[in-house]
Amino acid sequence: xxxxxxxxxxxxxxxxxxxxxxRLDPADSSADGHNPLxxxxxxxxxxxxxxxxxxxxxxxxxxxxxxxxASLMCEAVKGKQRAEIAHLFGEIHEVLTHxxxxxxxxLGKLAALAGVxxxxxxxxxxxxxxxxxxxxxxxxxxxxxxx
Amino acid sequence: MSAKPDIQARYDAERVWRDFPILAREVHGKPxxxxxxxxxxxxxxxxxxxxxEYEKLHHANVHRGVHQLSQEATALxxxxxxxxxxFVNAAxxxxxxxxxxxxxxxxxxxxxxxxxxxxxGDEILLTGLEHHANIVPWQLVAGQxxxxxxxxPMDRRGVIDVAAVAACIGSRTRIVACAHVSNALGTxxxxxxxxxxxxxxxxxxxxxxxxxxxxxxxxxxxxxxxFYAFSAHKMYGxxxxxxxxxxxxxxxxxxxxxxxxxxxxxxSFEKTTFNELPFKFEAGTPNISGAVGMGAAIDYIDxxxxxxxHAHEQxxxxxxxxxxxxxxxxxxxxxxxxKAAVISFTIDGVHPHDLGTILDAxxxxxxxxxxxxxxxxxxxxVPATARASFACYSRESDIDALVAALAKAREVFx
Numbered sequence: 001x002x003x004x005x006x007x008x009x010x011x012x013x014x015x016x017x018x019x020x021x022x023r024l025d026p027a028d029s030s031a032d033g034h035n036p037l038x039x040x041x042x043x044x045x046x047x048x049x050x051x052x053x054x055x056x057x058x059x060x061x062x063x064x065x066x067x068x069x070a071s072l073m074c075e076a077v078k079g080k081q082r083a084e085i086a087h088l089f090g091e092i093h094e095v096l097t098h099x100x101x102x103x104x105x106x107l108g109k110l111a112a113l114a115g116v117x118x119x120x121x122x123x124x125x126x127x128x129x130x131x132x133x134x135x136x137x138x139x140x141x142x143x144x145x146x147x
Numbered sequence: 148m149s150a151k152p153d154i155q156a157r158y159d160a161e162r163v164w165r166d167f168p169i170l171a172r173e174v175h176g177k178p179x180x181x182x183x184x185x186x187x188x189x190x191x192x193x194x195x196x197x198x199x200e201y202e203k204l205h206h207a208n209v210h211r212g213v214h215q216l217s218q219e220a221t222a223l224x225x226x227x228x229x230x231x232x233x234f235v236n237a238a239x240x241x242x243x244x245x246x247x248x249x250x251x252x253x254x255x256x257x258x259x260x261x262x263x264x265x266x267x268g269d270e271i272l273l274t275g276l277e278h279h280a281n282i283v284p285w286q287l288v289a290g291q292x293x294x295x296x297x298x299x300p301m302d303r304r305g306v307i308d309v310a311a312v313a314a315c316i317g318s319r320t321r322i323v324a325c326a327h328v329s330n331a332l333g334t335x336x337x338x339x340x341x342x343x344x345x346x347x348x349x350x351x352x353x354x355x356x357x358x359x360x361x362x363x364x365x366x367x368x369x370x371x372x373x374f375y376a377f378s379a380h381k382m383y384g385x386x387x388x389x390x391x392x393x394x395x396x397x398x399x400x401x402x403x404x405x406x407x408x409x410x411x412x413x414x415s416f417e418k419t420t421f422n423e424l425p426f427k428f429e430a431g432t433p434n435i436s437g438a439v440g441m442g443a444a445i446d447y448i449d450x451x452x453x454x455x456x457h458a459h460e461q462x463x464x465x466x467x468x469x470x471x472x473x474x475x476x477x478x479x480x481x482x483x484x485x486k487a488a489v490i491s492f493t494i495d496g497v498h499p500h501d502l503g504t505i506l507d508a509x510x511x512x513x514x515x516x517x518x519x520x521x522x523x524x525x526x527x528x529v530p531a532t533a534r535a536s537f538a539c540y541s542r543e544s545d546i547d548a549l550v551a552a553l554a555k556a557r558e559v560f561x
Contacts, residue, residue: 003508007501007559038500039517039530061530063500064560119504 005115006122007064010072015064020074022057029139033060033132035124040066044132051082053137058129065113065122070129072110082137089130096123158459163451164540166191177510180548185330185358185489185536186514187380190444194383197443198436208432210409224435227442228425234445235356235375236366237392241424244398245433248389249357250280252376253324255391255428256353257284259404260374261322267293270319272350274312274336275301275526276329279519281355285324294321301526305332305481309340320350327359331520331534332481333464333489335359342372351397357381357389361448361538362487363457373397379437383539384444388437391428398424405430448539456539460488463537467546471535474553476561480532488537491518494553497560499531505559506533509552 023030027045034041040062047055056078058070077085088110094101095114103111116126164170167189172179181189201223207216209224228240237243246252261271271285275298282296289296299315301307307325316323323345328335342352353374359365361382367375374397378389403410403421407430412420421427448456467490471477476495494502503515514534517524524531535549 003505003559006504012560037516039524040500041530063498065501122500122504125500 002115002118006119008112008115010109010112011064011068014068014071018058018067018071020057020071020078022059024055024057029136031132031135033128033135035062035066035128038063038125040125040128042066042070042129042132044070044129044136046133046136053077053080053082053085056133058132062128063122063125065116065125066128069113069126070132072112073129073133076108076110077133085133085137089134092130093127096126158451158455160459160540160542164542166193166447167540168192168195170540174510174512175508177508178548180509180511180545180552182535182537182541182545182549183512183514184361184538184541185381185534187386188361188383188538189540190383190385190440191447193447194385194440194443198385198440201436201439206435209435210426220435223439223442224433227438230442230445231390231392234365234448235360235377235392236368237375238368239395242392242395242398244391244393244425244428245438246376246389246391246428247387247434248378248380249355249376250284250378252374252389252391253281253353253355254284255404256374256376256393257288259401259428260351260397261285261288261294262291263402265289265292265294265321268319269294269321270317271296272299272312272315272320272323272345273297274299274307274325276305276307276332276334276520276523277324277326278330278355278357279521280357281324281326281353282522285322295319298522299325301334304483305329305334305523306483307334307336307341309337309344312341313344316344316348316350318348320345320348322353323350324353325355327354327356327365328362328487328489329481329520329523330358330489331491331518331523331532332483333486333491333536334481334483335363335485335487338372339370342370346371358487358489361456362460364453367392379441379444382441382444383447385434385437385440388434388441390441395424398428403427403430407431409433451539459539460537460541463541463543463546464488464490466543467535467537467549470546470550471553474550475557477553480527480529488541489534490536491532491534493529493532494556495561497556499533501560502533502553502556505556506549506552509548509555511549511552513549 024045028048030045042060044058103114205219207220209221232240232243345352351373354372356377360377373394375392380386410430480491499515516531
């Protein structure tokens with residue numbers, strides 16, 4: 001177990017200076033995410049152009065892993081089609097939850113989150129933003145959960 | 148700091164530390180520094196041995212058989228009840244009900260005492276620093292009866308002032324339920340004064356003593372509250388066992404809250420007559436080995452002396468408060484003048500959850516999160532805190548290990 005693997009420079013940087021932080025107004029959809037275990041709260045707003053997420057923002061409070069993961073996610077999915085986002089989510093989910101899963105090349109900067117899987121209690125911190133994004137995409141009005 | 152110096156001088160923290168086998172293990176290749184005793188304390192070898200001996204030599208069901216093992220198990224179980232009675236100076240073993248722990252004890256009172264009595268508009272008075280276990284059972288019974296839950300506000304230090312309590316007790320207040328010691332902040336509440344105030348206005352008092360009994364002398368005859376709840380696992384005993392101490396006259400007037408074996412005298416399909424106290428409230432086969440362990444934990448505390456433990460922990464609290472105050476960016480949450488050895492804190496720029504992970508990598512176990520006290524977190528406007536809590540086996544070197552680990556956290560983040 002190496003802390004440097006969890007708190008990689010990319011993660012520390014995105015925690016300190018989160019990208020795409022804030023709220024879109026007006027927005028086509030939004031969702032709240034809450035991890036009751038640690039009190040993390042995220043809010044995602046997005047604009048859609050057909051099936052493409054043309055723009056999105058997140059805000060909220062959370063640990064370094066949840067903030068950095070949300071920031072990296074927003075950068076990664078902005079401008080992408082729903083199907084591409086679903087594919088990315090599948091990949092990141094696999095990387096976060098399977099110890100031996102290879103890290104796909106197309107994950108880009110998201111690959112920095114691979115170290116989280118060595119810290120099982122922190123996986124939910126990294127996945128909260130993705131569940132929140134999915135809730136917004138489903139235009140669900142119920143808060144997203146990590147369960 | 149009321150303890151005499153000679154008590155402190157005689158307290159050998161290193162020897163006490165060696166009584167707890169788990170403390171010698173390593174975590175992530177570092178020596179374990181266990182500072183999460185407020186969540187659950189560790190167990191000394193004597194408690195582990197007492198439970199082991201019970202399982203190997205004496206186990207059978209209690210209060211049932213005429214055979215030798217059943218008699219031995221019953222004697223050990225009832226001896227444990229007497230140890231619990233003596234530990235908190237309750238009037239009689241009839242007033243000592245074994246439960247699964249503090250949470251079940253409070254639910255028992257809410258459902259068996261409060262529910263049949265409360266009328267629409269009656270008030271249940273809590274305080275702003277309660278653990279969820281002393282909030283949710285009352286909300287449930289309020290929903291069932293139309294009663295209202297209110298909370299005495301605390302001040303910026305996390306103190307519950309007697310005057311604030313007095314201002315909140317009204318003509319409709321039927322129950323006052325409060326912590327003896329706050330799990331999240333360490334605040335010691337003026338429970339004797341609160342009890343007097345409540346009684347003067349005709350309300351009954353329940354005290355959540357989970358965080359008090361391991362750390363300071365509790366004398367229920369002097370305290371005079373109506374119900375007192377606590378758990379074994381926070382006082383060096385096993386999980387899944389605890390006690391409710393209740394005033395006999397109230398317990399007698401309350402219906403059983405669970406039905407089953409052991410709590411009856413006679414059963415027919417027409418009518419059941421209930422057993423006497425305390426068995427009326429102990430339906431089913433109890434946690435016998437747990438009770439034996441709880442009794443052994445009390446024996447252990449007695450062997451050190453609760454006043455000596457208190458003095459030792461107060462000394463550690465003073466040192467830890469001073470050393471943590473000197474850590475850049477660290478804020479202590481909860482600064483009551485009368486505190487148990489619990490320190491909640493935040494560090495600028497480091498989320499408590501990240502702090503917990505970094506400290507864990509250094510072998511230092513602290514609790515991070517809302518400590519089952521979300522209203523407290525909201526009051527102090529923090530999502531979570533880190534909490535270091537001390538016990539009889541904590542040493543000054545544990546504080547130094549914590550401070551060194553905090554420096555590592557700042558290296559990563561600041």
